[in-house]
Amino acid sequence: MNTELAIIGAGPAGLAAAEIAAARGIDTVVVDEQARPGGQISRQPPADFAVENWLPGSIYKPVKQLLAGAGAPGATRWLPQTTVLALQHDPAAPLPHRYRLLLNNAGNTSELEASCVLIAPGCYDMPVIFPGSNLPGVMAAGGIQAFVKSQQLIPGERFLFVGSHPLQLIVADQILQAGGQVAGVVFAQRLSALWSLLKSAPLFIRHGAKMVYFTRALIRLLLKRVPIYFSRTVVQAHGDQQLQNVDIAAIGSSGTIQAGSRRNIDCDRLGICFGFLASSELARQVGARGRWSAAGGGWIIDHDPWMSTDLPGLYVAGEITGVAGADASICEGRLAGLGIARELQKIDAASAARLAQRTRTQLKSANLFAAKLLDLSYPGRKLLQQLMTEQSMLCKCEEVSIADFAQCLAENPFINDANAAKLLSRAGMGLCQGRYCHYHIAGLLAETRGIRERQIKPFNARFPAKPLTIKSLLDKRDDQLP
Amino acid sequence: MQSCDIAVIGGGLVGCATACYLSAAGARVAVIERGQINQGASGQNAGSLHFQLEYRLIQHKDKLAAELEHYVALTKIAIAQWRGLETELGCNLELAMHGGLMVAETPEQLQLLQQKAEIESRQGLDVELLDKPQLRRRAPYLSDSIIAALFCPPEGHCNPRLLTPAYAQKAIANGTAVYTRCSVDSIQRRCGKWHIGIGGQAAQACGGKLAADKVLNAAGAWSGEIAAMANLHLPIFPVGLTMNATERTGPLIPHLVQHVGRKLSMKQVDDGNVLIGGGWSAHLQQRQGKWKSDSAPTINMQSVYSNLSTAAAVIPAIESLHLLRTWTGTTGVTPDQLPILGEISQAPGFYVAAGGSGFTYGPSYARQMSELILSGKTSFPIDAYSPNRFGHINMFMG
Ligand SMILES: Cc1cc2nc3c(=O)[nH]c(=O)nc-3n(C[C@H](O)[C@H](O)[C@H](O)COP(=O)(O)OP(=O)(O)OC[C@H]3O[C@@H](n4cnc5c(N)ncnc54)[C@H](O)[C@@H]3O)c2cc1C
Numbered sequence: 001m002n003t004e005l006a007i008i009g010a011g012p013a014g015l016a017a018a019e020i021a022a023a024r025g026i027d028t029v030v031v032d033e034q035a036r037p038g039g040q041i042s043r044q045p046p047a048d049f050a051v052e053n054w055l056p057g058s059i060y061k062p063v064k065q066l067l068a069g070a071g072a073p074g075a076t077r078w079l080p081q082t083t084v085l086a087l088q089h090d091p092a093a094p095l096p097h098r099y100r101l102l103l104n105n106a107g108n109t110s111e112l113e114a115s116c117v118l119i120a121p122g123c124y125d126m127p128v129i130f131p132g133s134n135l136p137g138v139m140a141a142g143g144i145q146a147f148v149k150s151q152q153l154i155p156g157e158r159f160l161f162v163g164s165h166p167l168q169l170i171v172a173d174q175i176l177q178a179g180g181q182v183a184g185v186v187f188a189q190r191l192s193a194l195w196s197l198l199k200s201a202p203l204f205i206r207h208g209a210k211m212v213y214f215t216r217a218l219i220r221l222l223l224k225r226v227p228i229y230f231s232r233t234v235v236q237a238h239g240d241q242q243l244q245n246v247d248i249a250a251i252g253s254s255g256t257i258q259a260g261s262r263r264n265i266d267c268d269r270l271g272i273c274f275g276f277l278a279s280s281e282l283a284r285q286v287g288a289r290g291r292w293s294a295a296g297g298g299w300i301i302d303h304d305p306w307m308s309t310d311l312p313g314l315y316v317a318g319e320i321t322g323v324a325g326a327d328a329s330i331c332e333g334r335l336a337g338l339g340i341a342r343e344l345q346k347i348d349a350a351s352a353a354r355l356a357q358r359t360r361t362q363l364k365s366a367n368l369f370a371a372k373l374l375d376l377s378y379p380g381r382k383l384l385q386q387l388m389t390e391q392s393m394l395c396k397c398e399e400v401s402i403a404d405f406a407q408c409l410a411e412n413p414f415i416n417d418a419n420a421a422k423l424l425s426r427a428g429m430g431l432c433q434g435r436y437c438h439y440h441i442a443g444l445l446a447e448t449r450g451i452r453e454r455q456i457k458p459f460n461a462r463f464p465a466k467p468l469t470i471k472s473l474l475d476k477r478d479d480q481l482p
Numbered sequence: 483m484q485s486c487d488i489a490v491i492g493g494g495l496v497g498c499a500t501a502c503y504l505s506a507a508g509a510r511v512a513v514i515e516r517g518q519i520n521q522g523a524s525g526q527n528a529g530s531l532h533f534q535l536e537y538r539l540i541q542h543k544d545k546l547a548a549e550l551e552h553y554v555a556l557t558k559i560a561i562a563q564w565r566g567l568e569t570e571l572g573c574n575l576e577l578a579m580h581g582g583l584m585v586a587e588t589p590e591q592l593q594l595l596q597q598k599a600e601i602e603s604r605q606g607l608d609v610e611l612l613d614k615p616q617l618r619r620r621a622p623y624l625s626d627s628i629i630a631a632l633f634c635p636p637e638g639h640c641n642p643r644l645l646t647p648a649y650a651q652k653a654i655a656n657g658t659a660v661y662t663r664c665s666v667d668s669i670q671r672r673c674g675k676w677h678i679g680i681g682g683q684a685a686q687a688c689g690g691k692l693a694a695d696k697v698l699n700a701a702g703a704w705s706g707e708i709a710a711m712a713n714l715h716l717p718i719f720p721v722g723l724t725m726n727a728t729e730r731t732g733p734l735i736p737h738l739v740q741h742v743g744r745k746l747s748m749k750q751v752d753d754g755n756v757l758i759g760g761g762w763s764a765h766l767q768q769r770q771g772k773w774k775s776d777s778a779p780t781i782n783m784q785s786v787y788s789n790l791s792t793a794a795a796v797i798p799a800i801e802s803l804h805l806l807r808t809w810t811g812t813t814g815v816t817p818d819q820l821p822i823l824g825e826i827s828q829a830p831g832f833y834v835a836a837g838g839s840g841f842t843y844g845p846s847y848a849r850q851m852s853e854l855i856l857s858g859k860t861s862f863p864i865d866a867y868s869p870n871r872f873g874h875i876n877m878f879m880g
Binding site: 086088100102411412413414415416417419420423424426430431433455460462463464467468469470471473474476 | 651729781787806808809
């Protein structure tokens with residue numbers, strides 16, 4: 001089957017684009033892995049859950065508005081619980097066949113062809129490597145939040161959060177409000193760094209709602225006497241089969257962790273919150289041009305003012321262009337929607353430019369806020385690399401330790417590229433295709449070889465984007481889609 | 483300007499192994515590689531050690547009758563070399579030589595196996611035709627549709643991720659200079675020396691040029707492009723191929739498995755993954771109507787489906803395994819399917835080693851080429867593979 005537009009990802013960016021596409025009469029298919037639209041920020045409870053007061057707070061308003069129209073039967077076709085396994089571009093093919101997607105829905109595979117594709121797959125929590133980071137009970141803060149948001153479930157009893165991203169305040173607050181215990185929130189930054197964000201007057205004026213939201217969360221935590229630590233970070237997680245307690249230590253003024261200052265905190269869940277990485281694998285698979293951004297999500301994808309990549313008809317929006325949050329994602333989704341309408345001649349260039357104007361202004365402002373936030377929350381390579389000990393696992397799938405990787409680089413001095421390092425060390429060759437280790441491999445290579453991360457080509461992203469059985473693939477039926 | 487005795491172009495298996503043997507004999511060698519060591523076919527291939535005559539050769543057995551005679555002789559020296567390779571290189575290469583089966587499903591295919599067995603046995607290659615009951619005992623994982631197989635005891639596989647870097651390490655230890663991220667952009671012969679112009683990200687490492695007494699073109703699928711820089715024709719054609727790897731699983735397939743009538747190769751590697759390939763095509767990318775030679779071929783989904791369904795027809799148990807990844811690589815083929823090894827007579831000092839099942843035979847090509855380059859003679863006759871069998875295309879070149 002084919003369509004004019006395939007949107008990958010039904011988060012804020014994808015939904016904003018879908019809304020415009022629908023309004024312009026573009027034949028659209030939206031594909032998302034989740035059961036219901038919304039993405040990470042507004043992960044919806046299952047349809048038969050009645051949740052009162054779901055995601056209170058005005059910062060969720062724009063996304064909730066987008067969601068109101070999403071998923072309903074209509075001109076737009078929604079494909080929930082569907083994974084894109086392959087995205088291929090055939091420059092020679094006539095329009096509706098220009099892009100080919102191979103989809104997987106619960107083991108049923110099917111093909112979809114599209115004139116234009118928007119990749120808006122969002123981001124995932126940056127994995128951080130330290131001794132004990134593999135223990136059950138150590139989770140990504142975003143993962144904990146997904147439980148609370150969609151299942152209204154507290155996945156543990158006593159939570160400790162460590163990281164450098166203020167989101168951990170929000171998740172800690174959500175846990176408290178849902179009735180869980182929070183043992184503490186540990187920031188790597190100095191207190192003054194967080195203050196500088198909170199007291200930045202221009203930000204307060206433009207992004208008041210968000211700032212109030214953060215501040216409120218902080219105040220609620222303080223009122224409940226949750227300890228909030230600064231200039232400290234996790235050095236080890238302990239437990240027998242299951243997390244029992246965590247060592248944190250002070251970070252000195254030069255950024256060096258002071259091993260002597262360890263303190264042990266009891267908890268059965270550790271939420272890790274050092275920032276986010278862009279999900280760029282499909283864009284890399286199809287061959288879109290990108291670049292490295294250590295603070296902004298690792299490998300991110302380049303685009304023009306209409307969110308078009310260097311491949312004709314291929315658009316990107318949201319975190320994949322650099323992690324910047326939901327507001328920026330919505331703006332980029334709208335611009336992509338207009339850009340696609342423009343390319344498909346559903347709108348004339350002048351009207352598109354006029355309609356885009358307000359969104360561009362909003363995007364600028366959202367990006368300003370995002371840049372401040374990134375500045376504040378990027379932990380830096382030095383800190384991340386101090387957390388890794390020789391025995392910590394760089395690649396969980398293939399069980400390659402930091403020491404194994406270092407030895408491989410030492411024995412093969414002629415290797416200075418991520419793909420070559422992967423081939424030799426096996427790090428990144430497993431089930432997750434390097435989602436876990438890619439970011440750190442770039443950092444380690446840069447450090448050992450004295451080169452810049454941005455000179456290093458990213459991992460080749462392979463088909464299938466997620467593993468599936470050979471039987472599922474061979475049982476492909478072309479008439480699958482609704 | 484930097485100079486060396488021999489400039490080796492291409493950091494694949496053939497380039498690194500030849501550099502290793504040349505420098506072991508005391509020659510001053512430089513390897514020039516456009517990207518990373520082992521980034522070409524040598525790091526992307528299936529790792530099969532093909533000793534019995536392959537599908538691609540058997541399909542043309544009548545036309546290739548004379549050539550096939552030499553081929554088995556080369557096979558025999560390759561087997562001997564592989565047996566000692568882990569000791570020679572002093573490392574674990576995940577080498578397995580537990581035998582290979584070439585299976586047949588139809589009476590016609592069985593007949594082909596019989597003819598093949600006859601040629602091979604006559605030349606002294608150890609092969610054994612197994613019937614269905616024997617197969618059920620020795621290879622119970624095979625589908626019921628397999629009626630016979632030709633068993634070749636020394637066949638097996640080796641890990642391509644490890645072999646070329648092992649040679650590169652040894653070459654460096656022998657004193658070879660390895661320049662990566664350096665692409666050869668021009669080749670000229672002046673005053674009895676080869677002058678090689680070098681570009682790429684790290685060209686400053688060798689000052690952007692190198693002078694050498696001799697050049698070995700070991701650029702695999704790209705060796706036609708390299709030859710053209712020296713104003714020579716080389717009939718090497720790039721081909722895009724597809725490979726698939728499953729998740730890890732318990733011991734299932736101890737042999738290398740191939741098919742006599744269909745494109746298929748399968749094996750289970752040390753880590754437990756099953757690799758599935760066998761020569762299914764991938765699209766070579768184009769730019770402005772020409773081969774975009776610096777880009778990996780793109781996957782042709784039809785090839786993937788056909789490759790996997792052929793595999794499942796031969797070993798049904800793989801259907802329940804997850805496909806972990808599919809990748810592509812580019813290899814070079816010659817008009818007669820045989821390798822091109824030797825010096826081009828129109829260009830003294832310009833050597834080529836390319837083509838053929840270059841993973842299986844790479845170590846042997848390297849040995850012979852190092853002997854030829856250093857002494858003008860080889861311990862095994864390689865005249866049948868000389869580039870001069872296509873000499874007429876260079877009559878007006880050089
Ligand atoms: C998918 C696949 C599966 C295969 N399976 C098998 C198998 O199972 N068994 C088997 O025996 N064989 C197999 N082969 C064939 C085998 O891999 C090749 O024959 C062999 O690896 C060739 O080695 P090489 O060193 O000649 O070439 P390569 O490994 O391709 O090396 C050539 C190098 O030259 C470099 N280069 C190119 N241009 C320039 C330039 N201008 N300047 C500098 N450097 C340059 C390239 O970057 C490359 O690294 C397979 C091939 C493929 C693609």
